[in-house]
Amino acid sequence: MKTAVVTDSTAFISDNLRNHPDLFMISIPVILDGKIYSEGVDVEDEAEFYQLLKKSKELPTTSQPSIGEVLELYKNLAEKGYERVICIHLSSGISGFVTNLISMAPGIEEIEVVAFDSKITSMPMGHMVATTLNMLDQKADIDEILTKLELIREHTRAYLIVDDLNHLVRGGRLKNGAAVIGSLLKIKPILKFDDGAIVLSEKIRSSKKAYARSEDMVVKHHKKSKMDFKYFIIHANNAPIAELEKLKLEEKIPGIKVEVGTLGPVVGTHVGEKTVAFAWSPQ
Structure with a gap:
């Protein structure tokens, strides 16, 4: 069965995969001061986006992709x-799009739609997309x-180590109210994805200790894991820190390979500039 893979613009896709003939991308809109920007289309340079974010007079928001455009893509x-189309999308804990798509899928007649909630975003989601394409190339069912x-x-x-909790709290994407107290007390929290939602994981007293704690979590996971994993450092316009953390992990764990990537405008709108995430996924 000829199968396409559709994902959205929050997935971090490597350059060598972007031109795969069976991969198709849906752009998610970001709204700044009433103007709509399509991620990956209108704003591709992350530095440019965060400059726009700083100048925004109103709380920036994101919107779900147009259902009409999505249905038109499936028709095409x-x-x-x-x-068949396998659709791998941004966590339902951040956007309701994939939940809506799952409910719509049985009624789409032109093509079989298999919708998958990644419960994550960025590089781990991109890894899911790459794995799917590779398995399709190998004729997996x-x-x-x-x-x-x-x-x-x-x-x-x-x-995630977030530089400023304001975006998450005001945007309603942080599910644990204790983080608000942490912000007021100038505590540097470590957040995590829990069943697709962003919640408070730990309260740390300083950025230095938050990074050290995150490094320690990666080291401990690597030592005890029985599967092969990919490790990621993902940043929101904070490349120097991301590269430094990559070097630190490679020094602490001989032989580990750490990939560095970015959080695009949609996720950046929610977590704010300078956020750095430590993540891992099975190979």
Whole structure:
């Protein structure tokens, strides 16, 4: 069965994968001062986006992709001969799009739609996309692919050190109210994804200690893990710190390979500039 893979613009996709003939991308809108920017289309340079974010007079927001545009994409894919589409999207804990898509999928007649809630974003989500495309290239069936995606999702972890909690708190994307108290007390929290939602993980007294704690979590995970994992450092316009953390981890864990990537405008709108995330997913 000819199968396409559709993801959204919050996924971090490597350059060598972007031109895969079976990969298609849906852009998610960001709204700054009433103006709509399509992620990956209108704003591609992250430094440019964070300058716009700083100048924004109103709380920036994001919106779900247009259902009409999504259905049009599926129609076009069917016309190209695709019989099935596997859709891997931003966590339902951040956006309601994938939940809506799952409920809509049975009623879409032109093509079989298999919607998958990544419960994450950025590099781990991009890893899910890459794994799916690789398995399709190797002629794996849909049950094998979904089993693999569920395995990756189950064992993926991401911890975030956020420079300013204001975006998450005001935008309603932080599910643990204790983090607000932490912000008032000038505590540097470590946040995490918990079943797709961003919640408080630990309260740390300083950025230095928060980074040291995050490094320690990666080291401990690597030592005890029985599977092979990919490790990621993901940043919101904070490349120097991300590269430094990559070097620190590679010094502490001989042989480890750490990939560095970025958080795009949509996720950056919620977590704010200078956020750095430590994440891992099964190979």
